[in-house]
Amino acid sequence: MTLSKPATSPRQLKPLHRVRILSLALNLPGPAAMMRLKSMGATCTKAEPPAKDGNTSGDPMSAYNPAAYDTMHAGIKVARMDLKTEEGQGALHKELARTDVLITSFRPSALEKLGLGWNVLRKRYPALSMVSIVGAPGERAEEPGHDLTYLAEAGLVPGLDLPTTLFADMSGALMSSEAVLQAVLQHKITGKSSFQEVALSDAAHWLALPRSWGLTQAKGMVGGAHAGYRVYPCKNGRGAVAALEPHFAAALCEAAGVRVGAVSSLLKPATHAAIAAFLAGKTRQQLEKLAAEKDIPLHTLAF
Template sequence: MSHTPPPAAPSTTAKALKPLRGVRVLSLALNLPGPAALMRLKAMGATCLKAEPPGPKGAPAGTSGDPMGQYNATAYTTLHDGIKLVTLDLKTEQGQQKLHKELARTDLLLTSFRPSALAKLGLGWKALHKAYPALSVVAIVGAPGPRAEEPGHDLTYLADAGLVTGLDLPATLFADMGGSLMASEAALKAVLTQKTRGKGSFQEVALSDAAAWLALPRSWGLTQPQGAVGGAHAGYRIYPCKDGRVAVAALEPHFAAALCAAAGVPVAGMATLFQPATHKAIAHFLAGQTRRQLDKLAQVQDIPLHTLAH
């Protein structure tokens, strides 16, 4: 179908169900994964508070201490819609006092610092668990276990997982967003554990693990060039059309048959879709069609495709 901008935060199910109603979440997590996870927890009904460090020295009053607020105001605003924000300097005694006042009434703490930084702030798991036995912690780190001190970002984790090809940057921040989903999943796990065992738990979420999870289809060969959804199947590719591009996802036999019929390609079993002649014939057919013609074809013949501008 024709391209339309996606909604800012598609979350119909999350809006309808509020399984975390009554759960209090405090986040110290900055940048993207933590705030994205917090946004999802709020959508599930949690009462969410985020504590941010003071803004950079010399910055205008009210400047966020979260780097996201400094380099992308749109993303920051969307992520924190409806989230209560407070500024806390955890390196000061006053900031620590305010933090622990909040921790005393918090069910779940979300962090994104390296373990050594948390230890310096007195926020290591052992110390927190001793002071607040019912408190759970979801700690977002770059890599698991002893590698948690290593510097890294979305791009390096994707590269390590084999998800960076060529010199183009990935289309989105897959590890960060995948990590936010894993963090919200870990939060649900922690809440369920607290309800059944009566005490808090520690959950570590590594962005490198999120990248590795997303990379599984590639490791199985599915998205490799010889794989069915990596370009080898003529019904699952991106082709040029007369006034743009078309993403064709006619993978299942009945969809592939409909595509081949439209292109005038005889089908003799699934092997036909992997033959160079089939690729050439379908490419030739699509190149002669406009986006409007292809949108109509998709509707009439029930073919999964999505047209795009150049």
């Protein structure tokens, strides 16, 4: 089933027009947040350390994946600053004097060594707000970690396979852009600046809530127990079926020739087997046509 791209509004909202944001955050969460903030109209500048080992950037992401780095930094001014030098500090504070929100991803102790702790900055720049991206909250902010460790802690790494995307980093980026919006709104309403800490471990635990509620556990309705919400093999690939609501489930069962009554019948092994047998006999093309004709949420995939 081919999904069309969402229609874009002819006039996208720009709530951060004229808001100046400076980021010291490297790798993925900070730059991904800046990408979102830029799309909301903010004027974004990123301070990067000097490049090393022949790289074109001081951000490790430029070496890990240049295409990802380029995508996240499109339309964002990148300034090279060595914050361990007097010259770099001077350039940074020149930017801070005209910045509305600062985003960082240093450990708190590293910020203090650079003279960039919140208590110092708030006195020097009363109008400046700060969003600090850390691995874990509060006293745990000094602990080492990355996306994988935060997902593991939240119970989102059930086997030996790596997660299919960087869930903690990307959800942390969204939470960071949300924190910037909160800071801007509060300043507009009260005239006061603010400090907010965004922990990637908190972002992972937020994503894990449906699992902790049992929804995505093996016996959960969207964890494999419901016959209408599963991934089934077909003749030349797979079918991701999301016929959860009664009318969708009824359409799926009717197409498969399965009689169902109450929701409980969709949890029975016999129902699972019947739908699996039906889908196994169809090609991806046949399933896409069926989904369109019967209004069934279904997306086909290659093996």
